Structure formats: C-alpha cells, structure tokens
Amino acid sequence: MVLTLVQSAPSPSAAPLLDVRALSLGFGTSKTRLLDGVRYSVEAGETLCIVGESGCGKSVSSLAIMGLLPQGAAHIHEADIRFRGERYDLNDMAALRRHRGADIAMIFQEPMTSLNPAFKVGDQIAEAVTAHNDVSEAQARDRAVEMLRRVRIPAPEARMNEYPHQLSGGMRQRVMIAMALANDPALLIADEPTTALDVTIQSQILDLIRDLQAETGMGTIMITHDLGVVAEIADNVAVMYAGTIVEAGPADAIFNDPQHPYTIGLMSSMPRLTGPRERLTTVPGTVPTVETMPAGCRFSTRCPFAQPVCAETPPQREFGRGHRALCHFAPLDDRLERSA
Amino acid sequence: MSDIILKAANLTRDFKVGGSLFAKPKILRAVDDVSLSVQRGETLAIVGESGCGKSTLARMLMRLIAPTSGEMEFEGRQIDRAEGRTLRELRRDMQFIFQDPFSSLNPRMSVGRLVGEPLETHAPELPAKARRSKVAELLAQVGLRAEHADRYPHEFSGGQRQRIGIARALASGPKLIIGDEPVSALDVSVQAQVINLLADLRDRLGLTLVVIAHDLAVIRHMSDRVAVMYLGAVIEEGPTDEIFTNPRHPYTMALLSAIPVAEHGHTRQRIPLTGEMPSPIDPPSGCRFHTRCPFARTDCKTAAPPLRDTGTAPGHRAACHFFEEIAAEAPPPSAPQDSNRTDAARARFALYAEAIAGTGTRPRETT
Missing domain, CATH: 3.40.50.300 (P-loop containing nucleotide triphosphate hydrolases)
Structure with a gap:
C-alpha cells in the first residue's frame, strides 16, 4: 500500500x-x-x-x-x-x-450599521470589487451578482437593486459576507x-x-x-x-x-440545555x-x-x-x- | 386549589402600519388570540x-399598552381596561425589569433616588429617613452596598445596573415581576449572577415571575413553565422539563436543535428551517408555520391548528395538526450527552465550584 x-x-x-x-x-x-x-x-x-x-x-x-x-x-x-x-x-x-x-476582509456584528443605507446593496458590493481591481463597472456588477448567488441569496439580480433597509437581518449579514469575500x-x-x-x-x-x-x-x-x-x-x-x-x-x-x-x-x-437544572x-x-x-x-x-x-x-x-x-x-x- | 395570579384570555393586539390620506393602513396583528395563566409562585417563560x-405581549401584560381585544385578570380583578388609580395600584403589585440597564435608568438620578422613587409613589406616607433605610435594605437584597445609593448609574457596570433595576422593581413590594429579556444584555459570567439573584429573590420573597426571553438555555434555568411563540401566537406550552425533552411542535424542535451546544464534538440532529419568519402583516393561511415547516402536509395550508393536549404531560399543549405523526418521524432531541471532559478537567470544575461555594484552597505542598 x-x-x-x-x-x-x-x-x-x-x-x-x-x-x-x-x-x-x-x-x-x-x-x-x-x-x-x-x-x-x-x-x-x-x-x-x-x-x-x-x-x-x-x-x-x-x-x-x-x-x-x-x-x-x-x-x-x-x-x-x-x-x-x-x-x-x-x-x-x-x-x-x-x-x-x-x-484580509472583515464582517461586523450589526450589518445594518456597516452597510450604507443610501446605496443599493449591489453597488456597495461592486464598489468593493472596483476598489481593489482594475475592472469595468459591468464586470464588477457581474461579480456582485455572482457573490450574492454564492451566499445563497435567492434572485440575486433583483436583490442587487434593493437598499439595506429592505432586507432582513440575516439577508444583510449575507450581503456583508458577499462584500467581504468579493x-x-x-x-x-x-x-x-x-x-x-x-x-x-x-x-x-x-x-x-x-x-x-x-x-x-x-x-x-x-x-x-x-x-x-x-x-x-x-x-x-x-x-x-x-x-x-x-x-x-x-x-x-x-x-x-x-x-x-x-x-x-x-x-x-x-x-445548559441538558442535564440537571441546578x-x-x-x-x-x-x-x-x-x-x-x-x-x-x-x-x-x-x-x-x-x-x-x-x-x-x-x-x-x-x-x-x-x-x-x-x-x-x-x-x-x-x-x-x-x-x- | 389552583391559585392563578394573572390570567389573560384571547389577547389580541393590532398595530396600524402605513396608510395615508388615500390609502387605508394595513393591520399588523402582533399578538393573535393568546391565552395564558400564571400560577402564584411559579416562573413562566x-x-x-x-x-x-x-x-408586545409583555407590554400588554404590564399594561403599558392596552390590548385591542381580550381580557386580563390580576388576582381576580379585571385589569385590561384599568386606568388612573386602579392602574397605579396595580403597578404596586406588578413590576417590571427591562432589558437594557443602560437606557432604563435615568442618568441624572442617584441610585438612592432611583430606588426610592417607587417608594415615593407607592408609600408617600413613609418619612424620608425610613425611606433611606428601606433603600439601603433593597440594595442589600440585590447584592449592592448601602453607600452605592449616592452614586450615579454611569459608575456601574451592566450587571450592577441590572441589579439597580431589580431593586427598583422590588421597592413597591410587588407580587408579580415581569422581565422583558432581563439578562440578555449581560455577559455570560454576570448573567449567571443575575439569574441566581432572581431565583433567590423569588424564593425569599415568594414572587411570581414572567420572563420574556429568546435564549432557551437561560429560560430552561429560570422557569417552571414555558410558552413558545411564533408569529404572534403561542404554538406550544408546557412544563419546562417536558418542553425541553419532549417538544411536540416542529418549530420548538427546530428552535431547540438550532442552538449551538458548548461542547466539543457534540453532534446534534438538526431540523433545518429554511427561510425566515413571514411578515405578520400578511401571515400565511392555515398553520402560520407551514411555510417553514419541514413536515408540512397539504392540510396545513388551509386549517389553522388549535392548541391541544399532547397527552404526554399535564398542561403540555401544542398547536399542530400532526404532532403525533411527526413525533414518530422526527429525530429525538439530542440526548444529554456525557461530556467528553477529561477526569482531570472534571476535578478542576469540581474544585472551582467548591471554591466559589466557599471551600478554601491552598497551593499543594510540592515535595
């Protein structure tokens, strides 16, 4: 062997x-x-x-x-x-x-305060891409859609155009993760x-x-x-x-x-969830x-x-x-x- | 025989959302037809x-907001429409502890005034000197010192502030205390101190507690009975041990299985829930949980299940059409696992518990 x-x-x-x-x-x-x-x-x-x-x-x-x-x-x-x-x-x-x-990327506890409420989430993820890469806006947006899909957000193309307040807490954290991993x-x-x-x-x-x-x-x-x-x-x-x-x-x-x-x-x-309640x-x-x-x-x-x-x-x-x-x-x- | 201190029947609370000159506001039903009864001396979570x-339910029970419909009784007195003097007298018997010890204490008042204020309201005949000694007594009861009365809230840590909040709640000599997330803002080590304090006070003063919380482990330690809510309704209730070992509603099972256990290598049977709680503005038809229930059948979409006895323990009821069948196919809740701690670690934990309980330790003579 x-x-x-x-x-x-x-x-x-x-x-x-x-x-x-x-x-x-x-x-x-x-x-x-x-x-x-x-x-x-x-x-x-x-x-x-x-x-x-x-x-x-x-x-x-x-x-x-x-x-x-x-x-x-x-x-x-x-x-x-x-x-x-x-x-x-x-x-x-x-x-x-x-x-x-x-x-090195970071995500934070409160996704509502770490996302900019005035911008669509898709644009915020695309910004993270253009900040570090020499790509066109369209390429950055494609990358953003792909990231939203990777964090298992349903209908990512539609979500791109939503603002943070339109998302639930769990969804916002997924957006943060998408941005961090972009x-x-x-x-x-x-x-x-x-x-x-x-x-x-x-x-x-x-x-x-x-x-x-x-x-x-x-x-x-x-x-x-x-x-x-x-x-x-x-x-x-x-x-x-x-x-x-x-x-x-x-x-x-x-x-x-x-x-x-x-x-x-x-x-x-x-x-504890089990054992004696002492x-x-x-x-x-x-x-x-x-x-x-x-x-x-x-x-x-x-x-x-x-x-x-x-x-x-x-x-x-x-x-x-x-x-x-x-x-x-x-x-x-x-x-x-x-x-x- | 059964001594019910607080009883709520068919409580419902609606909020209007949106709406304008031309659009009718939508109705958000935050609490939908909830009935509860609290026995004297017990802790209901x-x-x-x-x-x-x-x-919202807690605020109704506290009478901070009035129910849209439904009835409430405190010691046999109707309280759901109480106002003025009746309400003030009710507040003497029924007090609250809030979640955030940072925003629930007036920063401009000394601790002595904060704790003495309820006495001014509920026992105005008490002379100032007697009030001061009563404040000192209340502070001692919650594990603070009399000289703390001259300090201000910002000088205290979160746990100490929560103790001040508890002293304030105890000032009027209440029979019932309602706590809305009383320990969830606290760190684990301090949280344990406050949980123990509340248990001691309940036993010593014969209090009845209603605790609202999201942390199931905390609830298991604090309560005698549990009511589980989903989307405005109680979907399961019963004795604490029964709910934790023998949950019948799929939501309760999923909730219990989602909690990470602080044990290495603990394998748990997860009942995964997809999606998130639907909006209460537009709740699902039939069973309100059917959109996320892994066991949902077609009937669940049309007929709303009532709370019914499970027959497994007295007072255990669940609102599910099929809990008998589901209990057979669902994985049983994780059995109490034997911890994988080493014998030496067990000895250390025992040593620690004894040292906290007051047994002295000293360095071992090394030879």
Whole structure:
C-alpha cells in the first residue's frame, strides 16, 4: 500500500497565514495596556475563535490588525505580526489599505450599521470589487451578482437593486459576507457575525461561513462571546480576559481539558440545555477597568483560587499541541488542594 | 386549589402600519388570540424569535399598552381596561425589569433616588429617613452596598445596573415581576449572577415571575413553565422539563436543535428551517408555520391548528395538526450527552465550584 501525502497549495515554508507573535497597545496616556502580549496564529483553511466578554479586547485586537483603530488614539507598544510569512506593519497605513478588503476582509456584528443605507446593496458590493481591481463597472456588477448567488441569496439580480433597509437581518449579514469575500480574501475576520441574529438564522449563517471556507480555503478569525458558536466551528480557540489571552489551544483541548480558572468559570456560568437544572456556578465580581487593573494576573481579582503570588506576572504553562494557559496554578488539580 | 395570579384570555393586539390620506393602513396583528395563566409562585417563560410578538405581549401584560381585544385578570380583578388609580395600584403589585440597564435608568438620578422613587409613589406616607433605610435594605437584597445609593448609574457596570433595576422593581413590594429579556444584555459570567439573584429573590420573597426571553438555555434555568411563540401566537406550552425533552411542535424542535451546544464534538440532529419568519402583516393561511415547516402536509395550508393536549404531560399543549405523526418521524432531541471532559478537567470544575461555594484552597505542598 502506498501512502501519499496530499499537499495543498504550495504555501511558502508552511508559515501560518497570519502570525501575531506579540501585540500590545494602550489608549491615550494610560499606562495600562489594553492588549498585553496578545499572541495567536491562523493557518489557511482553519478557524480560530477568539472568545471573551465585553471589553476583553477581542474586537480591539482585530481592528488593530485591520488598521481600523482611530488614528493617534491607540498607542502601539509592540507589534510583531507576520502575514503570509512577511512582516505586517501596523504603522504602514498605505500597506494596510491595500490588504484591507483585498486579502484580509472583515464582517461586523450589526450589518445594518456597516452597510450604507443610501446605496443599493449591489453597488456597495461592486464598489468593493472596483476598489481593489482594475475592472469595468459591468464586470464588477457581474461579480456582485455572482457573490450574492454564492451566499445563497435567492434572485440575486433583483436583490442587487434593493437598499439595506429592505432586507432582513440575516439577508444583510449575507450581503456583508458577499462584500467581504468579493475579492477572494485569504483571511476573513468575523466580529460577532451572528450575535444580532435569531438562533435559526444564526445556524444558517454559520453553515454558510463554514461552506464558503471549505470552498475557498480561507483562514477565518471568528470573534465571539458565545461558547456554543465556538464549539460549533472552531479549530483553535483563544480565550481572552482583560486584554490578555489567558488560554489558547485546539478546540477539543479547550473544551475537554480547560486549564485556566477563567475558562472554567466561563463554562460553569453557562446555562445548559441538558442535564440537571441546578444553581449556576458563577464568576464573582466584575471585569476590572483600566484604573482598577491589578498587577500580575489580571484575573486575580475574580479568581476563587487567587493567592499572594498572583500579584506577580503569571507564567505561560504549556500542555502540548499548542495548548497554553497563563496561570500560576495550572494545572489546578495538581497544584491546589482543599484547605479545609 | 389552583391559585392563578394573572390570567389573560384571547389577547389580541393590532398595530396600524402605513396608510395615508388615500390609502387605508394595513393591520399588523402582533399578538393573535393568546391565552395564558400564571400560577402564584411559579416562573413562566415566554420564548420566541424577534418579531414573534413576545415583547408586545409583555407590554400588554404590564399594561403599558392596552390590548385591542381580550381580557386580563390580576388576582381576580379585571385589569385590561384599568386606568388612573386602579392602574397605579396595580403597578404596586406588578413590576417590571427591562432589558437594557443602560437606557432604563435615568442618568441624572442617584441610585438612592432611583430606588426610592417607587417608594415615593407607592408609600408617600413613609418619612424620608425610613425611606433611606428601606433603600439601603433593597440594595442589600440585590447584592449592592448601602453607600452605592449616592452614586450615579454611569459608575456601574451592566450587571450592577441590572441589579439597580431589580431593586427598583422590588421597592413597591410587588407580587408579580415581569422581565422583558432581563439578562440578555449581560455577559455570560454576570448573567449567571443575575439569574441566581432572581431565583433567590423569588424564593425569599415568594414572587411570581414572567420572563420574556429568546435564549432557551437561560429560560430552561429560570422557569417552571414555558410558552413558545411564533408569529404572534403561542404554538406550544408546557412544563419546562417536558418542553425541553419532549417538544411536540416542529418549530420548538427546530428552535431547540438550532442552538449551538458548548461542547466539543457534540453532534446534534438538526431540523433545518429554511427561510425566515413571514411578515405578520400578511401571515400565511392555515398553520402560520407551514411555510417553514419541514413536515408540512397539504392540510396545513388551509386549517389553522388549535392548541391541544399532547397527552404526554399535564398542561403540555401544542398547536399542530400532526404532532403525533411527526413525533414518530422526527429525530429525538439530542440526548444529554456525557461530556467528553477529561477526569482531570472534571476535578478542576469540581474544585472551582467548591471554591466559589466557599471551600478554601491552598497551593499543594510540592515535595
């Protein structure tokens, strides 16, 4: 028997598609870093889910990569990022503009506010095509129709001439996806794309993103607060808390063998659809603000296991296959015991 | 024997849409012939997707808007046409919690005044000092501190603001609280705190709750009974455990099967729904769900199915002509899967739950 290794597209030196080696930034004059040592990577054809609650920095990190943070507001402390193996400079606005919408595309949570209400959706998609390609208007419109068809919108020719307000929420999100994919991006960043949608529509959109990813082989970063969505589509997961990635790894490791107390608390807090209906175990307290950010482990103010040592920067502990957690006491079952 | 605190019969609410000097406005029937009864001390959840009429129904139950037709009784008193003093007295017994803790609190009022305001209305005889101590007591009940009374809403996080909203609802000493999406604006970790708080308050104060929500997992944790709405009508109702393990209406089945489960490798039998909810201005004939129902038969297009007993549990009713046959051919709801967590992970979860419950932990002596 002959085993053949099928190598897909000749990727240069098998470097990850997007490799964020270190990203730290703050806003204004505050010394507290809003993102502190964020590190993740995405391969082509793979889905990375960045999961976390409001204000954890999950959106800020992708806006920074897209060059969409307000000019001058963000102070970048360190940014070591590679895209397709090449240096990706967050200060080179011209280069970011070339990437944005061409090989890196983004879709947002609220499709109504990201579409221009004054223009027909067909024209908005065609604009995305002409912005990056030297094509005629007719060619761009043809491409727009084709994209609407690819996102499974019925009667795409007719939909071309509709305005965003004439479409339902699910349809608008499909239009956003059509626009994002119009230039065959290598990387799609989706920021809470299904949060504003009902569950039955959400599952349609998730199926669509998964199908399109299989067709195109693009890498996807999905930003979400919903662990259900993560379990559904993630290959890899990064759990963010207060501007740091507290735990990251393959999806099965994160769900079946979580290490960080925050990941465990988040999973415990989720009301479940099956099993006993018992009182929920919570994460006490609230997320620290820029002013109240603790030194050392940023989760220490809410962690039930916190000890004096947690005021020191926690070590990155590795558990194999890229599974890592930022905690003094991981693995908890080995390093902690009941004191009673 | 059965102690019904709130009863609604055949509630319908129409809205006029469009229309001008020359065109007759269209009628949008947001809620269509809904009958509900709420037992004292129970939690009833009303669930459905956007546009199903659940918020309109909630506003009618709160008497923020009047029904177009139908009747409502609160503790045996007719309330659907209540006005003036009767309505004010009703508000003492029946209070609301709103979805958005950012827009439902007046930013110019201190927390003390926000929580004290219902007391001024409903207990004007109370001297200021007594009112202040009552406010402190209410804040303590929802897990806030007395000194928070001097602060303003913007100084609080979303979860804390929702606690202020709850304290405000409790101020008049209500018997029934209606919450329209009370936890859906909150992050998961904070949401769990507020769900627990509402359960505690219900048990401690003997409250009756009506919760309107779209999140089925939240509803499962909070409620004793569930009513599922689709396009303005209740299409299934019954005890919570029964609805989740033994759904009979195809829409409920599809809704349950569409929820992503936060478990890796969880395979679920999806009942895919195509398309979107039709417009309530022009609802489908016959069964309102037939345009999206994967099990629809020809009869469904002509005859509207009434709610009827399923015979599987007391009080479980579904509005479907064919639920007996469908139950036989539909895949059963995903069985409670044994989680794939490693033993070490299970130990960590147990350790975490115990630590939250108050058991101390300490670093293990390493030898």
